[in-house]
Amino acid sequence: MVSANCSTEDSFKYILYGCTFSMVFVLGLISNCVAIYIFTFTLKMRNETTTYMLNLAISDLLFVLTLPFRIYYFAIRNWPFGDILCKISVTMFYTNMYGSILFLTCISIDRFLAIVHPFWSKTLRTKRNAKIVCVAVWITVLAGSMPASFFPSTGTRNDTGQNTCFENFPDTTWKTYISRIVIFIEIVGFFIPLILNVTCSTMVLRTLNKPVTLSRNKLSKKKVLKMIFVHLVIFCFCFVPYNVTLILYSLMRTQIWINCSLVTAVRTMYPITLCIAVSNCCFDPIIYYFTSDTIQNSIRNRSKVIGIYLFAVL
Structure with missing residues (x-):
């Protein structure tokens, strides 16, 4: 068991969560509404x-x-x-996180096929197949997230009597239910996509550096390299710290190892890395911008219109 002498003070997380989630709500709401509008109404042709x-x-x-x-x-x-509502809130958190990971992986695989295997992949890279893949991703992430709602998600704090949401579960719940969910989502939702993202990006870089492709348009190659860089930075920054910490946190809660220094470190890092993971909602639009020329032009044109309008008003 985890020693009773180990410090479990992590109340700082409530202020951290409140500030971070408020910022993510404002920025994420605006940026993703704009992105959906552009994808739905501005893009004349939608590809995979x-x-x-x-x-x-x-x-x-x-x-x-x-x-x-x-x-x-x-x-x-x-x-x-x-x-x-607690179950819905928690389910949407995990659906979004691992859905984001899988959709980013789909983008990486699609780029790999387009650059490394441009000819025979034409039959695979169709809008119909992309829609099928998206449906499969939604089913997968919901299948991995829904089990979190199979047991009571709310509880009561012993010291204040206040209601909690997906907090303070007993160790038996972690051993019986939550640890199994963690194993599934870590393998399917993180480790496999991480390997695929790194492998696809590496293969694309190798292909672009081959003598046959050196004569390609330098601007086009520079754009692809920038896309890969932004993609990997956002993926690693947002998701790697949280998922590594989640594994350690799960080991701690299931009482597999005991070390007070590590317990304190994990309890401190878990809220911080979770906030970083949640921030992916704000960073994803950056990937949209660097991936599509049409989106860049759309944003630039609208920025000019808004600038002209504000100048006229002022």
């Missing part, structure tokens, strides 16, 4: 990549819309909305 991006933006927006409930909870440290 934009299909994945549209689903990624929808996933981000659905999660962002649940944040006001969490922000209120973190502010007063009491969950008055009942068990159902």
Whole structure:
């Protein structure tokens, strides 16, 4: 068992969560609504990549819309909305995180096929197949997230009597249910996509450096390299720290190892890395911008119109 002498003080997380989630709500709501509008009404032709991006933006927006409930909870440290809304809130968090990981992986694989195998992949890279893949991703992430709602998600704090949402589970619940969910989502939702993202990006870089492709348009190659760099930085920055910490946190809660220094470190890092993971809702639109020339032109044109309008008003 985890020693009773180990410090478990992590109340700082409520202020951290409240501030971070509030910022993510504002920025994520605006950026993803704009992205969905551009994908739906501005793009004249939607290809496989934009299909994945549209689903990624929808996933981000659905999660962002649940944040006001969490922000209120973190502010007063009491969950008055009942068990159902708690389950929905938690399910959307994991659906968004691992949905984002899988949709980013789809974009990486699509880029790999287009650059490394441009000819025989034409029959695979179709809008119809992209839609099928998106449906499969939604089914996978929901299948991995829904089990979190099979047991009571709300509880009561012993010291204050306030209601909690997906917090303070007993160790038996971690051993029986949550640890199994963690194993599934870590393998399917993180480790496999991480390997695929790194492998695809590496193969694309190798292909671009071959003598046959050196004569290609330098601007085009520079754009692809920038896309890969932004993609990997956002993927690693947002998701790697949280998922590594989640594994350690799960080991701690299932009492597999005991070390007070590590327990303190993990309890401190878990809220921080979770906030970083949630921020992916704000960073995903950056990927849209660097991936599509049409989106860049659309944003630039609208920025000019807004600038002209503001200049005229002032």
